Amino acid sequence: MADTASDIFAALAHPTRRQILQDLKDGELAAGEIAGRFKTSGPTISRHLGVLRQAGLVTERRDANRILYSLVSERLALSVGDFLSTVCPEQIVLREVRKRVSTSEAAAASTARL
Template sequence: MQRIFEALSSAPRRKILAYLAHAELSAGDIASRFEMSKPSISQHLSILEAAGLVASEKRGQYVFYRLMPESLTNTLNGFVQEVCPVARPLRKESAALGARTGGDDSAA
C-alpha cells in the first residue's frame, strides 16, 4: 500500500495514469505528452510499475504500458476499509462470525 501512495504522490505519475486509463501507450507516446526528459519519464514509469499500477510489455523495439486498475482499486478499497468508521465494526463482526463458523463463510 505504501508504494502505491508514494507513486500517487507525484502529479506527473497521476497524469500518466490518467492517460493510460483510456488507452495502452508506448513509452514514447507517453513521453511526447510531457515537457521533461525521456529518462525522467522512464523513472516515473518504473515507479508506477514497481507499485503495481501499470504493466509493461516489450514489442519489438517499443515498450507499451497499460493500467492495472484492479491493483489501485484493491489498494484504495483496503485503505478505505481501514479508516472508514462504518467499516471497522463490520470487519470485527465479520471476523467474529468467521471464527465461530470456522472461517467457512468468509468468501460468502
C-alpha cells in the same frame, strides 16, 4: 512487484505519475507517446514509469522496439479501497452492500440457468 500500500501511495504522490495513470485509463500507450505528453525529459518519464511498475500499478510489454504500458486498474482500486475502508466507515458499509449485490446477482444468474 510491491505488496504494500506505502509503495502504492508513494507512487501516487507525484502529479506526473498520477497523470500517467489517468492517460493509461483508456488503454495501453507506448513509452514515447507517454513521454510526448509531458514537458520533462524522456529519462525522467522513464523513471516515473519505473516507480509505477515497481508499485504494480502498470505493466509493460515489448512490441518490437517499443515498450507499451498498461494500467493495472484493479490493483489501484483494491489498494485505495482497502485503505479507505480502514479509515472511512462509509466505505466499509459500501463494500458490504456491493458484496451482497454481487452475491445476489450471481445467485439469480445461477437460478436462471436451471
